[in-house]
Amino acid sequence: MTEQDLPEGFAALEHFVSDWSLGTALERDAQRGAKSADQRQQFYDAFTPRLGEALARLDQTPLNQHDEAETKLMRMALSYAHVAQAIEVQGPDEDRHARSRKRLLITSAPADH
Amino acid sequence: MGGETGFERIPQSEVDFLGTRPIPAKPYYDPDWFELEREAVFRRTWQCIGHVCELPENGSFIRREVEVLRASLLVVRGKDGEIRAFHNVCTHRGTQLVEEAQGKRTKFSCPYHMWTYGADGALISAPDFDQFHVEKEDCALKQVALEICAGLIFVHLGKDPQPLREWLGPLAEQMETLPVARATTFTEYSYEIDANWKLAYDNFQENYHLRFIHSRSGKPTFSDDNPFGYPAEFGFHGPHRTQQLWSNPEAVSPPYQATAFGLMIPKATEKGLMNTEHGRKYFALFPSFFMLGTPVQHFVHVVYPLSAEKSRGVIRLYWVDEDGDASERYAREAIAVTAHDVHCEDVDVIEAGQRGISSGALDHIHMQTQEALCRHLFNTVEEMVDDYRAETGQ
Numbered sequence: 001m002t003e004q005d006l007p008e009g010f011a012a013l014e015h016f017v018s019d020w021s022l023g024t025a026l027e028r029d030a031q032r033g034a035k036s037a038d039q040r041q042q043f044y045d046a047f048t049p050r051l052g053e054a055l056a057r058l059d060q061t062p063l064n065q066h067d068e069a070e071t072k073l074m075r076m077a078l079s080y081a082h083v084a085q086a087i088e089v090q091g092p093d094e095d096r097h098a099r100s101r102k103r104l105l106i107t108s109a110p111a112d113h
Numbered sequence: 114m115g116g117e118t119g120f121e122r123i124p125q126s127e128v129d130f131l132g133t134r135p136i137p138a139k140p141y142y143d144p145d146w147f148e149l150e151r152e153a154v155f156r157r158t159w160q161c162i163g164h165v166c167e168l169p170e171n172g173s174f175i176r177r178e179v180e181v182l183r184a185s186l187l188v189v190r191g192k193d194g195e196i197r198a199f200h201n202v203c204t205h206r207g208t209q210l211v212e213e214a215q216g217k218r219t220k221f222s223c224p225y226h227m228w229t230y231g232a233d234g235a236l237i238s239a240p241d242f243d244q245f246h247v248e249k250e251d252c253a254l255k256q257v258a259l260e261i262c263a264g265l266i267f268v269h270l271g272k273d274p275q276p277l278r279e280w281l282g283p284l285a286e287q288m289e290t291l292p293v294a295r296a297t298t299f300t301e302y303s304y305e306i307d308a309n310w311k312l313a314y315d316n317f318q319e320n321y322h323l324r325f326i327h328s329r330s331g332k333p334t335f336s337d338d339n340p341f342g343y344p345a346e347f348g349f350h351g352p353h354r355t356q357q358l359w360s361n362p363e364a365v366s367p368p369y370q371a372t373a374f375g376l377m378i379p380k381a382t383e384k385g386l387m388n389t390e391h392g393r394k395y396f397a398l399f400p401s402f403f404m405l406g407t408p409v410q411h412f413v414h415v416v417y418p419l420s421a422e423k424s425r426g427v428i429r430l431y432w433v434d435e436d437g438d439a440s441e442r443y444a445r446e447a448i449a450v451t452a453h454d455v456h457c458e459d460v461d462v463i464e465a466g467q468r469g470i471s472s473g474a475l476d477h478i479h480m481q482t483q484e485a486l487c488r489h490l491f492n493t494v495e496e497m498v499d500d501y502r503a504e505t506g507q
Contacts, residue, residue, distance in 0.1 A: 025300065025446060029453070051372065051443075058439030074439055081447035084369035085454055089329050100457040104428075108301040110436050111446055 006076075007057055007069045013050065013076065016043050020079040021072040025109035028075075032082040033098035040083045040094075047080045078111055118362050120339040123347055128485035135477035136491050141309045142471040146498070147421035153501030154400050154494055155181045158352075159260070159267040159277050161402045161415050163188060164431070166264065166297045167215065168196055172232055175215045176201055180425075181310075181418040182270050186257060187211050187221070191232040196261065198268050199234045199254035210254075221254075230254050263288035264296055265413070282350050284396060292386045292411045293404065296431035300449040303427045306460055308467040310418035311494065313426065314401050315487040316463050317414060318356070320344060326462055330455045333364035343483050344395075352399035352493045354486050358407075360393060373447035376440045377409045384433050397486060399493060410448050414456075422471055428456055 005017050019035065020043055022028050032040065047054075054077050058070055066074060086094045125133075140146045162177040168190040177186045185201040187210060201210050203223035210221050210230070220237060222229040228239040234254035242249065258269040260277035262285050267277050278285045288294065306313055316322065323331045323342045334342030339359060346357035366374065381387050391406040398404075401416040414428045430449050436442035470478070480488045501507070 025449070028446075029450075051369075055376075055440045055443055063436055063438065063442065074442065077439070077443050078446045081369060081373065081443065081450050084367070084447075085450045088367035088369055089332075089451075089454065091329065093329055097454070097457065100460055101453070103306075103460045104302045104304045104453060104457045106300065106302045106449075106453065108299065109446065109449060110298045110300065110432060111442050113298075113435075 005069060006073050009057070010050065010054065010073060013046060013073075016046060016076060017072055019043070020083075021075040022079060023075065024112045025078070025106040026112075028079045028082045029101060029106055031079065032086055033101060037094065040086055043080070044083050044087050047076065048084075051077060051080060074111075118336050118338045120336065120343075120345070120359060122343055123345075123483065123485075125482045127347065128482060128488070131485055131488045131492055135479055136488065138470050138473075138475045138478050140491070140494070140498075141312050141478070142422055142467070142473075144421040147309075147418070149498045149501060149507070150418070150494065151181055153498045155179075155418070156271040157497065157501075158271075158400050159269050159274070159280055160400075161265050161267050161398070161413070162186065162198075163266045164264050164293070164296060164299065164429070165196065165261060165266060166299070170217060172217045172219050173215075174211070174218060174221075174232075176211050176213065179268070179270065179417070184257075184270060185209055186268060187254070188259070188266060188268075189221075189232045189234075192219075193233075196259060196266065197234060198257040198259040198266075200257060202255065203228050204236065204252045204254065205239065228252070263291060263294040265293060281353070281398065284350055284353055284355070284398065287391045287394070287406075288396065288404065290389050290391060291404070291406050292381075292389075292408055292433050293413065293431045295384075295386075295433045297434055299429040299431045300445065301427065301429045302449075302453055302456070303425065304456075304460060305419070305423070305425050306463060307422060308424055308463045309422055309470075310401055310416050310424045311490060312467055312470065313424045313463050314403075314416045315484075315490065316459050316466075317403055317416075318354075318395075318397050318486040318490070319484040321481065321483055322462070326458050327455055330451075330458060333366055334359075334361060336361050336363050341483070345393075347485060348394075349489060354397045354399075354489050356395045356397075356486060358393045358395060358405075369447060370451055373444040373451075374409060376444040377448060380437065380441050380444070381408050386433060397490075399490070410452055412452055422467060426456075428452070 005014050090097045167175050174189040186198050187201040188198045190196050205228045208223050208225040220229050229237045231237050236249045236252040258274045320342045344356040345359040348355035386408040394406040396404040403414040405412050412430045417425045
């Protein structure tokens with residue numbers, strides 16, 4: 001991993017790239033369940049204050065022209081939605097909920113294409 | 114009288130016409146009853162199997178299994194732009210033509226003896242055809258009735274189908290006003306469940322369970338006045354039904370959801386999707402189709418029966434246009450996560466219900482006033498099965 005993994009200004013989030021920059025909604029959903037509550041919380045705490053800034057930065061470039069760094073940040077923002085649902089909604093029920101999610105697999109999402 | 118939020122329960126008098134009897138349990142697990150339903154219900158009704166956005170170009174095709182009628186269908190957009198459905202069955206000796214779930218082709222060749230058909234279903238060529246005792250014109254793929262409403266593709270595998278729009282009545286026009294009619298893409302998730310299709314379907318047309326099964330994810334739905342999140346209104350339209358979801362004025366969304374909806378609403382407004390009077394309506398088309406009209410979390414859910422105690426559900430959130438920018442992409446993913454989480458919570462409890470019913474412990478199950486849509490489904494199914502029995506002497 002290098003400092004150029006994410007767009008300039010987002011270096012503080014670099015160490016989350018390998019866990020949370022995932023290509024499909026199915027993978028993001030699975031990772032939400034595979035990571036521990038602490039790992040989810042760390043990502044959530046780090047990303048929550050940066051979400052608005054990240055989307056504003058990414059909105060400056062058309063999606064099909066995102067470079068590698070922008071794509072990584074975009075995918076992390078998408079993972080954030082999954083993690084936020086775990087933390088803000090499911091809370092202590094998340095582990096039980098994770099089992100049910102394995103029954104409904106996300107087969108397609110616009111961001112996958 | 115309504116309380117602080119103005120909510121009032123739908124009174125029993127509105128659904129008196131459905132009766133109040135206990136409902137027999139056997140049709141929810143009995144294989145013999147299921148065999149009757151195949152012909153009495155599913156052969157005689159329109160089934161939603163997809164959306165026109167899956168067939169963007171001439172030659173685009175999808176393969177769809179309609180297990181309840183033991184059919185595999187090939188749905189193709191022809192050279193003329195028309196969408197047609199055929200049995201995915203070579204007319205030579207019945208081999209299934211296409212294995213891929215979707216793709217694009219101008220011709221379809223049977224792997225067995227290379228009989229080759231055009232996108233209009235006509236037999237183009239067959240090796241050594243002069244050795245056969247039949248004309249090519251008589252060997253086209255078997256076509257299935259297909260009609261489109263609101264961009265949704267419906268097929269009918271029975272005889273002399275009533276036109277789709279007539280079948281849907283006033284709901285057809287209402288559906289046409291919803292984003293699904295203009296959808297170009299979707300998020301999809303699906304499940305297989307050990308449950309009778311009616312039991313699975315019923316879960317999604319009553320709100321009585323919300324506060325217990327969706328105690329966290331359903332929180333914005335509940336208020337002191339309406340602790341169960343019951344609907345504001347029911348509608349009955351022949352075999353179909355609707356419910357108007359109640360809007361909780363006290364609802365507070367979790368922050369990430371509020372952000373997503375906040376990003377989405379201006380996008381939907383720009384696209385002219387917010388002006389729908391049916392945006393809080395939940396459409397339940399007979400036999401096993403749902404659609405929620407809400408413009409920013411707009412989903413279709415179809416329960417496909419596989420056997421008396423097994424079903425497959427496919428849920429799609431439909432979107433208009435490809436993701437326009439990062440914010441829209443994020444909002445769509447977040448809104449889909451929200452819906453997915455809720456649907457996931459239902460699977461275990463539906464299966465627990467099926468195990469109980471299938472044990473034969475109960476002769477009857479019970480449905481309260483606020484579960485009237487479930488009662489309406491059973492009444493409709495029973496009537497169709499009774500008619501079929503009378504006609505066929507079974």
